[in-house]
Amino acid sequence: MSTNRTDLIVGDILKRIHEAIVEHDVTYPEFQAAKQWLIDVGEAGEWPLFLDVFVEFAVEQNANRAREGSQGTILGPYHLPGAPVLEAPYELPRREDEVGDPLLITGEVVDTHGQPIAGAELDVWQADAAGFYSGFEPSLPEGILRGKVITGEDGRYEVRTVLPGPYTIPLGGPCGALCASAGWSPWRPAHVHLIVSAEGYEPLITQIFFDSTEYLDNDVAGAVKDDLVVKPERQDDGSFTFDYEFKLEPAKVPANA
Ligand code: BEZ
């Protein structure tokens, strides 16, 4: 017997909304305010932001609950395809006067048996030290702090960048207004995003967080996991470095293959 997933899932979500209305005695003015807010989210183009902030973490945790290898977390709205593949010294494109402590990320991509994976791709993107992403903040040159590196025969990689800053979701729109009204922190802790992929393996969408940063305990997007928090070592020249191993699980065979 086939199951109608729309009936099942949307029907259940609506049932739970109806129950919350009764449980919290939602008034007509509150209903009208909610309706206007939903319209505002659409008009401000904030549906992707809303879903990535408030919903994606639950989908990610559930979808990857049986994942072997490294932990993943949410993709978020700021990935852009087509970043350049970097050559040695593997420096993410940056402005001449890029602010922020220099950061060297090194490590290895391995399979679930610990064997190195040569030719794996790490697609890396991050906010600048002020917490802004190129391609989304008009004052930033296009393409900065975005790039790909490929592992060598030994499965190792290197990326040179600067420490990103923490940032808030946009405060001026309806998602920011929701946080303000509910008393929720709008901050995300500083992080670097990665998609690690290799032929024959499940791609790993993840983020690396820094133990020195604020907001690890109250990420508005709920995306922090203990395994994803690193402690960069400070070098004599004031730069930072850390090593991180990404373990990829074998590609899943589609159910209908
Ligand atoms: C991010 O990680 O870039 C992000 C995730 C969810 C919402 C907003 C930003």
Ligand code: FE
């Ligand atoms: Fe981010």
